[in-house]
Each structure stands twice: as structure tokens, then as C-alpha cells.
Amino acid sequence: MISRIALAVAALALPLPLAAQDDPAPKDNPAPVEDYTANSASERFSGTFGGSRVSYTATIAEQVLEDDKGNPKAAIVTTSYIAEPRDPSRPVTFLFNGGPGSGSLWLQLGAFGPKRVDIPGDASDDGGPPYPILDNPDSLLDVTDLIFIDPVGTGFSRALGDTDPADYWGVTKDARSVAAVIRKWLNENGRWNSPKFLGGESYGTTRSAAVVNELEGSYNDVALNGVILISTVLDFGAGAETEGAELGYITTLPSMAVTALYHGKTSGVSAEAVAEEARQFAIGPYAAFLLKGQRAGAEERASVRRELSRITGLSEEYLERADLRVSSSRFYKELLRDRGLTVGRLDSRYTGRDYDSAGERPDNDPSFYGIDGGYTAAANSYFRDTIGFDTDRDYVTIGGVGDWDWNLAGGRDNNAYLNVTPYLGRALRENSDLRIFVGQGWYDFATPFFAAEYALTRTGIPQDRIVYSYYDSGHMMYIREQDRAKLSADIRAFIRAR
Known part of the structure; x- marks a missing residue:
């Protein structure tokens, strides 16, 4: 039986009809994987972002997570955009979308990546293809390198061999895998001492809080400079309609x-x-x-x-x-x-x-349904044809996970009340340089702006390092040109103010 909190959470956080959530992600190979070669593709480009000309390398790569015996368990795909020449002191920002079960294409091809899909921003339908893929002057590449993460069951990411993908489907399970990918990327790219930002949209803000706990909640810290919350849902009781x-x-x-x-x-x-x-x-x-x-x-x-x-x-x-x-x-x-x-x-x-x-x-x-066709077509075209990622897998835009474990770590039963805001409160109290950006659309019912304000103004959460910004659109405020430019400028200022 599905618990009430699961139903309430699904109704609040998912930007899709609930029926799509019932489709389990496909399993690939029935046997264990002992040796796995990660897939990747890379291309060099240049563009003008925030008024500055930037040369950069775009890389799509599988980050392979292993068990304690070194056996591959999951391939989580990251898409990175790194300014050239490389600078280890440059900020790096890790981004993901929500769902849970959503790929990172929305933030990547809608808001912050160097390319964007051109769809109407006036609340009209996106119609049929072709959908132009344009240069995105509002990309944040002038101030930070960008790493977009697709958790297991989203994008091209998947569990390997006989690994049960449900091992990665849950608030804490998912956060641990994403934190592991971040640590792995920092190791491989020599970026441990770079200023670091973490951000997500919708359930991605829930994920952000849980990942902050995984990164900063122990002595083996990955300290952060900022957390970017876009269309925020942290306290699920604040929006439960039961x-x-x-x-x-x-x-x-x-x-x-x-x-x-x-x-x-x-x-x-x-x-x-x-x-x-x-x-x-x-x-x-x-x-x-x-x-x-x-x-x-x-x-x-x-x-x-x-x-x-x-x-x-x-x-x-x-x-x-x-x-x-x-x-x-x-x-x-x-x-x-x-x-x-x-x-x-x-x-x-x-x-x-x-x-x-x-x-x-x-x-x-x-x-x-007024925007989904354009993003799906653009993601597949851009990742496969422009960057050259060669795979026969479908890109899962949204809905690619099964039953989600909503309990937090520590054995606490959260069926009565799920709230990840305390993770952010603790991080703010224990990291004096950590700041939080909160971006909300006025016309968003999936993650209402007043619910975000409610969650972040509870006791135990320092208020002097939280910045709020509001937009004249909805959940995905960046589909409106004026708000995409404003969001970009707001976050650019947030990163520069570290």
C-alpha cells in the first residue's frame, strides 16, 4: 500500500501526471558486472555568456559507482562544461533537476547550459518540431564551471547488471549516490579546493538539502559556498492536501x-x-x-x-x-x-x-504538456548529434523511477512528516560561509513560494545568509525570456558575492 506521505509528496513535487510515475525503469543485464568501460564524449566550443567570451569543453561521461569490492553498480551520467584554459580556483556548480525521476535537461537546456531550446515563453504550447537549439547568453559559464547530474533512472543513467535500481531510489539513497558522484568528479578533475555550489529545481531542492547533509554532515566534509534552490520544496507537510x-x-x-x-x-x-x-x-x-x-x-x-x-x-x-x-x-x-x-x-x-x-x-x-515535446527533442539531438554521445539507450526526461523511499537516514519514520529543511539549518550553523539562494515563480502551484518561505523561516535556520528572488512566471521560470535573464543575473551575483 502506498503511504499517505508518498501520495502527498508525489502530488506536490512531480511536474508530470502521476500515471507516468508508475512505469518502472528497465533493467539491463541480469548478471553481475565485473568489468565495465564507462562511455563518454567530448567536444570543444566557444560562446558569449554574461557578456564574456568563453572557450569551453563539453563532456558527457558515465561516472561508475562501485561497491566495497570494486564491482560496478551504477553508471551515473554527468554533463560538464569547463572553461578553457582550466583554472582549479574557479567556482564549480553541480546541478540537477527533480521529480524524483527527472533528467537534468530542464535546467541544462532551459536555463544555465551554453545552449537552450527555443520554446514560447508566453504560456502558449510548444507545438511540433523542429525546435531551434540556440546559443544561450544567459548561461553561467562566465562565472562558474557547470556539472549537470542525472541520477539513476534519469537521463542515460542506470543501475548495472543485477543491481536493483531501487537501491538508488529514495531521499537518502539518491543523495548518497549524488554525493559520491560529486566526490568522484572532484577527485578526477583536481577541484577539491575550488569554490563549490550545489543547486536543484523542484525535488532537486529536496535532493540539494539531502546532498548537503551527505557532503557536510560528517568529518569527511565537502564544504560548500552556496546552495541554489529553484522552485523549492523542503517541508512536505507545508503543502500536504489531505x-x-x-x-x-x-x-x-x-x-x-x-x-x-x-x-x-x-x-x-x-x-x-x-x-x-x-x-x-x-x-x-x-x-x-x-x-x-x-x-x-x-x-x-x-x-x-x-x-x-x-x-x-x-x-x-x-x-x-x-x-x-x-x-x-x-x-x-x-x-x-x-x-x-x-x-x-x-x-x-x-x-x-x-x-x-x-x-x-x-x-x-x-x-x-505545453513544453515537454521541445525539451525532449532538443536533449536527444544535442547530446547525441552535437556532443556525440553514442548510446542506444533512451534519454529519460521524467518518470524513470519506481517506488521512492521517503524515509530519511537514521531509522526515523517520516510517514507523518517529511522535512529536509533542518539539513540546511545545520549546514548554515556549521559553515559560516555557506549561503542559500531561493528562486520562486509567482505562478507555481507545484512548489508554492509561500511554502518555501514557511520552511526556511522556521527556528534553527540563520536568516542573514538566505537570498530570495521572485519571477513573473511559474515552476520553470526560465521559459520566459525576461525571467531567464533575471534568474541568470541573480545567480551570477550570488556566485560572485561568495
């Missing part, structure tokens, strides 16, 4: 408010102003009302209902039927029901048209 859980209604309310403003259902000066107004209502009168449960009085209920309607653009009648608790999925369907449209989960600027407009939840997420 019966009896009230916090998720609080943390998603500001996202509903800015979405209603964007689609003309409410009025306001700006997304930023509306978000702040909704934050204050959410943690004030609305939180007090929810905590009282059925003991809240009729007058208080009426007052909260009126304000909730004004903020969300939903009718008081609908809110009353929902007991003043509207789940995200209901909001996607209800906000624009009068127009026969639904709004997106990853990016609520997107709209879709369902089979009918009478249902309670959308058929699918228009902000995912």
Missing part, C-alpha cells in the same frame, strides 16, 4: 491570489503587492479561523469567506460549499470555469480546455 491538514490551504493561498490577478478575476497593483496582502491574510485571520475548526463563530466565518472570495476570485457560494478550504486541484478547475478553461499547476499562467467543464479537477496540466 483530510484534516490545514497548513496547505495557508501556504497555497498567495499563489491563488496572484493567479486570480493574472487572469483578471481580481484587481491589484502588482503580483508582488497582491502576494504580500495574501500572505498577511493567510497567516492572520485565515490561519486563526482554520485552527479553530468547527468552533469558529458565524460572524468570523462570514468575514473570512468575504475576504477569501475577494483574494481568490472564487464566489462566496463556492467557498462555502468547499468549507472555505479549496484544494489546488479544485482551484485549477474553478477559477476560469465560466470561460471553459483550467489553469496550469506548474505555471498557472497557462490555460487548457478539458473534455468538459463540469468536472472537479483538470484532465491534465497544460503547463507541462
